[in-house]
Amino acid sequence: MGNKSRNLFLIPYVFWIALFVVAPIILVLFYSFRGLDGSFTLSNYQHFFSSTYFQLTLSSFWYAFLITLFTLLISYPTALVLTKMRHKQLWLLLIIVPSWINILLKVYAFLGILGTYGPFNAFLDVIGIGAVQLLFTDFSFVFVSVYIFIPFMILPIFNALDKLNPAFVDASRDLGASSFETFRKVIFPLTINGVKAGCQLVFIPALSLFMITRLIAGNQVITLGTAIEQHFLVTQDWGMGSTIAVFLIIAMIIIMFLSGNRKWGLTSGKKA
């Protein structure tokens, strides 16, 4: 293509990048230095490093870690089984379909399932534990989040397992490794990139989703995302909200750097 037409393609796209990628980041940075009265101040950052926000950040990370861990523990075996099925692409599609249903509807379903008279409590009653308050606890928050994130974790792991050359597994077995050893020393290390991609896909949203905490956990759990929403839409303290947003962005960059997977393949399918 000639120079002229190339420039024409660039115009709307670069305009989009400037307005919706670069400008918002700069504005968030700018607002993070703004006090409630609109003056330039570092007080937001001072606040952030005070005990309240520090604890909030720690607990948010802790919950995100738990959610990622449980999601991984459930998803890896699922992906492993899936790759061994005969019509694996169809089964995979069936696993993915629930993730296309509006997240809010699924979260809403748990209002009923975990409710006082819901099936979960009925089950606890049957096995003799008796009904307990499940909604508005941190347990329900982790439980529902894991449910929501499972498909996002399965997909990259499935792709990694699917690409794994079965000859490696056969060789390992031929050389006398037990199936556990084969898994630990061959299968898992060779699919670690899928695991990293999955963890990244789960951890960042787990830090930032606020509707699950609001609907399921009441005010028992406050994540970084909940705090940002609170500051922007409830207390109208955009400065403080932006400061937390800046730290969430920094956390995101660190996580992406750690998981070393900057290519968010199309395989991720859908964002959370």
Added chain:
Amino acid sequence: MGKKRNWPAIYLSIMFVILYAPIFYLMFYSFNSGGTMYGFEGFTFDYYLEVFQNTRLLIIVLNTVIIALLSAVISTIIGVFGAMAIMYVKKQQTKNTLLSLNNVLIVSPDVIIGASFLILFTFIGIKLGFASVLIAHIAFSVPIVVLMVLPKLQEMSPTLIDAARDLGASRMDILTKIILPYITPGIYAGFFMALTYSLDDFAVTFFVTGNGFSTLSVEIYSLARQGISMEINALSTLIFLVTLSLVAGYYFISKKAVGMAGMGVRK
């Protein structure tokens, strides 16, 4: 041995039950005349009637669909331009920079996108409502369209363009008769992704929607915050059906796209 071999299948079945249970749970109780999500009393269509008689809700559904279609069309156009811009930029470094900037909105958490767009719209003085929601949806759909179209552009042999030019095609001819038809499957895939992104989005819309305007996700959220509402259950059945048909459509199109890709590679 026979017993042992069943475990994977059992595990997978449990996963399927768990993944689908909440959705079918919602749909099941949408027919409960008792009006609760426990203790099924009797079968009723009342809540579906309520949904169809609730004009406010229908307007919101209409809004959601209009926003989704408009944002998908516009973001597809910008996204196709973007993919071509990235493809035909000569310097590798510029290309990488453009790609990284493209992916920023895909990896950013929704809260960050929502909050920063809220600041942006207030800063440049766009009133919160239909316009701000539409612009936000276009903005976060563009990068996914680019990512869907770009591979099709990359797999296209440059000799096709050379041949067309040798045969006397103008630049416009090359674009409309060679490039666009070739990347059409990618464009459709991008359009569908943009559509589902828009229909599904809650967090970004929640930030930039203001007071008067609402989309379905935001409405479901505010209803759910007040507790159980059977209208949401009835809606969820309807949404499930629509989603299924969208997934089927997307699956069909991506199958077709793969088929086309195969044809492109075949000598």
